[in-house]
Amino acid sequence: MACVLIIDDEPEILSLFAEALSEAGHTVHAAGNGVEGLTLAKTVRPHVVIVDVFMPEMDGIETILNLRKVTTNAKVIAISGGGMSHNFKFLETSSEMGADVMLRKPILPDALVISVQACLEGK
Amino acid sequence: MIGEDLVKKVFSVIASRAEERDKADTVVEHHTTISQPMEVNLFAQRIKAQIKSHGEFLSGSVQMLGLSRLKNHFGDDWPHVSAKVHALIQSTMSTRLDKADCYTLFGESTYVIVFSNLSASVAGMKAALIAEEVSRRLFGDKPPKSLFKIGVAKVSGDSKIAFETLGSTELISNIASLHKRECGFVEVSVGPAEQGDKDASAGRTAPPLHTDTKPAGQESEWIPIHTAKAENADLYSWRPIRHQYEMPADLMFVYWPAWLVNQEMIAAHTCVPARVAERGIVIAGGGAMPMRHASVENFSLDLHSLTKVIDNLNELERQRRQAIVILPVHVHTLEASKYRDPYKDILTALSGSQRAKIVFELIGIDHTTPTLNIAHAVSMLRPFAKDLMIRTKLNAANFVDYQSLGVHAVGVDLSGIKMTEKEIYPQLNAFNARANKHHLCTFAHGIRTRSLTSGAAAAGFRYIDGGAIATPIMMPEPGRSWGARDVYSALIEDLNG
Numbered sequence: 001m002a003c004v005l006i007i008d009d010e011p012e013i014l015s016l017f018a019e020a021l022s023e024a025g026h027t028v029h030a031a032g033n034g035v036e037g038l039t040l041a042k043t044v045r046p047h048v049v050i051v052d053v054f055m056p057e058m059d060g061i062e063t064i065l066n067l068r069k070v071t072t073n074a075k076v077i078a079i080s081g082g083g084m085s086h087n088f089k090f091l092e093t094s095s096e097m098g099a100d101v102m103l104r105k106p107i108l109p110d111a112l113v114i115s116v117q118a119c120l121e122g123k
Numbered sequence: 124m125i126g127e128d129l130v131k132k133v134f135s136v137i138a139s140r141a142e143e144r145d146k147a148d149t150v151v152e153h154h155t156t157i158s159q160p161m162e163v164n165l166f167a168q169r170i171k172a173q174i175k176s177h178g179e180f181l182s183g184s185v186q187m188l189g190l191s192r193l194k195n196h197f198g199d200d201w202p203h204v205s206a207k208v209h210a211l212i213q214s215t216m217s218t219r220l221d222k223a224d225c226y227t228l229f230g231e232s233t234y235v236i237v238f239s240n241l242s243a244s245v246a247g248m249k250a251a252l253i254a255e256e257v258s259r260r261l262f263g264d265k266p267p268k269s270l271f272k273i274g275v276a277k278v279s280g281d282s283k284i285a286f287e288t289l290g291s292t293e294l295i296s297n298i299a300s301l302h303k304r305e306c307g308f309v310e311v312s313v314g315p316a317e318q319g320d321k322d323a324s325a326g327r328t329a330p331p332l333h334t335d336t337k338p339a340g341q342e343s344e345w346i347p348i349h350t351a352k353a354e355n356a357d358l359y360s361w362r363p364i365r366h367q368y369e370m371p372a373d374l375m376f377v378y379w380p381a382w383l384v385n386q387e388m389i390a391a392h393t394c395v396p397a398r399v400a401e402r403g404i405v406i407a408g409g410g411a412m413p414m415r416h417a418s419v420e421n422f423s424l425d426l427h428s429l430t431k432v433i434d435n436l437n438e439l440e441r442q443r444r445q446a447i448v449i450l451p452v453h454v455h456t457l458e459a460s461k462y463r464d465p466y467k468d469i470l471t472a473l474s475g476s477q478r479a480k481i482v483f484e485l486i487g488i489d490h491t492t493p494t495l496n497i498a499h500a501v502s503m504l505r506p507f508a509k510d511l512m513i514r515t516k517l518n519a520a521n522f523v524d525y526q527s528l529g530v531h532a533v534g535v536d537l538s539g540i541k542m543t544e545k546e547i548y549p550q551l552n553a554f555n556a557r558a559n560k561h562h563l564c565t566f567a568h569g570i571r572t573r574s575l576t577s578g579a580a581a582a583g584f585r586y587i588d589g590g591a592i593a594t595p596i597m598m599p600e601p602g603r604s605w606g607a608r609d610v611y612s613a614l615i616e617d618l619n620g
Contacts, residue, residue, distance in 0.1 A: 056544030059574040083581020
């Protein structure tokens with residue numbers, strides 16, 4: 001099983017995804033924003049990072065860009081609901097910035113577990 | 124005017140220094156496709172060619188950008204990061220300088236920039252903006268202060284030369300005298316590029332240039348610099364009007380590019396006050412006004428910005444270029460006739476094509492401002508504008524009134540808000556939702572971080588400006604494409620080294 005880091009400013013999303021991934025057997029670490037996530041990534045060396053695109057203090061894209069300096073091997077899954085305006089341009093941009101997978105919210109926990117597994121298997 | 128004599132003199136000093144330095148000394152002609160640094164003598168030739176083609180510079184200024192503080196900041200790491208720093212500076216220069224400008228690098232820590240057609244004060248601002256952009260690219264949204272030393276090269280009647288650090292009391296007073304002079308010698312001295320922090324910060328003229336640029340024992344040289352009559356006229360060309368307040372001498376105006384988010388383009392430029400604060404830090408927006416914000420002061424600011432915008436629109440028209448300008452005006456200016464009438468006099472003189480390029484943004488509005496006053500202001504401005512916007516507070520709720528006034532957009536200035544981003548995020552959503560309910564577009568000014576930029580875009584703000592979008596510029600530009608990726612382009616470039 002893998003080490004998964006989830007970075008999202010919504011506590012409900014964090015706990016929902018953390019629970020699902022833990023049940024799937026992964027070791028899960030959670031951070032409330034990009035700054036915390038980067039700090040955590042340096043110590044836990046995650047195999048997969050799930051990062052929300054729209055976050056205060058350091059948004060998802062800036063986090064992804066900086067993640068590449070910290071951990072080059074981690075797979076990155078960018079997630080976004082597009083905000084109030086359903087703006088998915090930033091989510092699309094995240095793939096240019098190094099995200100391996102993009103998922104639009106709402107995301108079912110099972111679907112996230114499958115995506116993480118697919119990342120780990122290199123699919 | 125800056126004549127050939129000055130340029131020859133400057134380059135004789137440059138050339139003499141260049142001979143003393145190792146081959147690593149480089150000169151870059153920023154605007155060409157030449158990727159390799161040029162030799163110093165080519166830099167001099169470039170200037171001479173320019174003089175030959177133009178006769179002489181109509182106006183101009185020599186600025187210094189010193190890196191000694193930056194070097195000290197990095198300490199032992201400097202040898203490892205210096206190449207990146209220089210690459211960033213040269214990359215920034217390539218986009219921020221005009222075609223006729225040139226710059227050169229002395230040693231490893233001093234850039235000299237020749238702004239061929241800018242007054243000293245405008246050039247100083249531009250140099251400070253370049254320093255600010257480099258700082259942000261190096262250190263992110265909250266760069267350490269004062270890591271670049273900016274000096275303006277000027278010459279006094281009695282031939283003293285020094286680079287005076289921007290922001291010092293003496294420089295400000297010199298800029299003030301510059302504005303007031305119609306012509307003649309510029310009486311500011313130019314000093315050593317990397318010497319005299321202490322002197323400059325104490326408000327004294329830094330030691331003469333020769334102490335830095337020439338071997339000890341050589342005599343200093345005195346260079347007369349002439350300023351053109353028209354040089355500063357465009358900055359303060361508005362006619363004297365009663366009730367005006369004398370603006371801070373170093374106050375200038377720059378433009379924030381306004382990003383039209385959904386269309387992925389820069390749609391307009393917002394004219395904002397700016398000034399170079401202590402030790403070269405640029406303050407743009409409301410924070411640039413060291414005043415009490417009394418009506419008379421706001422009125423004077425409005426007049427200044429209006430005349431600045433007209434000057435720039437005239438220049439764009441002369442160049443056959445198109446750009447939309449967002450021009451803030453205080454609602455108080457349009458309330459009392461003693462302010463409103465002279466402001467309106469200038470508006471009346473606007474041509475049809477100019478009116479089609481100005482979007483007025485009513486500012487100074489809060490929950491105490493009577494809707495009737497806003498309505499009067501809107502009706503007064505409408506004949507002179509392409510469209511109208513209202514800047515209000517983040518917690519504003521009277522959007523039904525604004526809708527009835529037929530304004531294009533409502534927005535906020537986030538630059539002075541004392542909240543964390545985590546607190547601002549939900550308020551952006553709520554503001555936008557309230558405005559959209561009344562079919563009003565929204566705009567956000569003064570955004571300084573990428574996370575707030577993406578947050579505002581997610582909230583649905585139609586226009587976003589601020590430092591995270593692009594550094595302010597001296598002139599509005601015709602629309603250009605700008606997408607989500609561009610918000611991170613500087614960061615990507617920096618990470619790629």
